[in-house]
Amino acid sequence: MVPTPTWHRFASSEELADALAQSVAKTLAKGVEERGQAVLAVSGGRTPAHFFDRLSRSDIAWNKVTVTLVDERFVPGDSPRSNARLVTRHLLQNKAARAGFIGLYSPCHNAEAAAAEANEAIGSLPSPFDVVVLGMGADRHTASFFPDAADIGDMLSAREGGPSVLAVSARSAGEPRLTLSLDKLSTARMLVVHIEGDDKKETLEEALAMPAGPASPIGAVLTAAQNPAHVYWAPLR
Numbered sequence: 501m502v503p504t505p506t507w508h509r510f511a512s513s514e515e516l517a518d519a520l521a522q523s524v525a526k527t528l529a530k531g532v533e534e535r536g537q538a539v540l541a542v543s544g545g546r547t548p549a550h551f552f553d554r555l556s557r558s559d560i561a562w563n564k565v566t567v568t569l570v571d572e573r574f575v576p577g578d579s580p581r582s583n584a585r586l587v588t589r590h591l592l593q594n595k596a597a598r599a600g601f602i603g604l605y606s607p608c609h610n611a612e613a614a615a616a617e618a619n620e621a622i623g624s625l626p627s628p629f630d631v632v633v634l635g636m637g638a639d640r641h642t643a644s645f646f647p648d649a650a651d652i653g654d655m656l657s658a659r660e661g662g663p664s665v666l667a668v669s670a671r672s673a674g675e676p677r678l679t680l681s682l683d684k685l686s687t688a689r690m691l692v693v694h695i696e697g698d699d700k701k702e703t704l705e706e707a708l709a710m711p712a713g714p715a716s717p718i719g720a721v722l723t724a725a726q727n728p729a730h731v732y733w734a735p736l737r
């Protein structure tokens with residue numbers, strides 16, 4: 501059984517973006533106060549742009565915050581499919597332009613080599629991360645844990661001590677991917693799933709009712725979560 505997360509439902513994407521930005525900013529500020537620095541790991545895709553715009557205007561000590569990605573496509577930073585590009589354009593702006601950024605992509609010969617490089621950089625960050633904001637696809641993938649990835653079972657059963665960044669190859673994902681490990685995601689002090697639209701709400705409700713595992717990577721992450729997880733939902737714009 502997947503532990504039931506706390507749902508935060510909003511009438512619009514704008515209201516959701518305001519509330520989520522406020523809550524994330526508060527948690528990052530608390531992290532800076534307690535540890536002198538804070539880490540925020542965010543998703544890519546279409547959903548988070550509006551939330552990023554709001555969060556970038558939050559008045560916190562961004563120079564003590566490092567932003568990273570929960571996952572990335574193995575594409576250069578100027579590709580329209582790059583999650584780093586989305587974060588650079590929408591989050592690392594305004595007040596948040598002072599934040600540090602560690603991406604997962606590097607121009608290596610393959611995703612495995614890029615994952616090894618990113619693993620070094622991610623390993624230098626304080627652990628656990630302060631905030632992880634996940635998205636979710638219609639196939640119940642989250643970060644780049646895709647149900648049809650060859651070694652999805654192994655990736656979702658790996659616990660503490662393994663690499664923090666993994667290379668992923670899945671037919672449904674298109675290009676190769678890089679993802680933070682289950683351990684990195686599930687140990688976050690604040691774990692949020694940000695989804696919009698009725699379809700995704702139904703998909704997540706189904707995932708919460710089915711066994712966590714390769715067919716339901718979002719369920720696996722929520723089951724492994726070390727702190728109560730939060731779902732932020734609004735209808736599609």
Ligand SMILES: O=C1O[C@H](COP(=O)(O)O)[C@@H](O)[C@H](O)[C@H]1O
Pocket residue numbers: 542543544545546547548570571572573583634635636637642643644
């Ligand atoms: O491939 C990805 O998709 C998911 C969901 O994206 P969305 O466009 O449906 O919001 C996202 O969470 C993930 O970071 C991204 O790489």
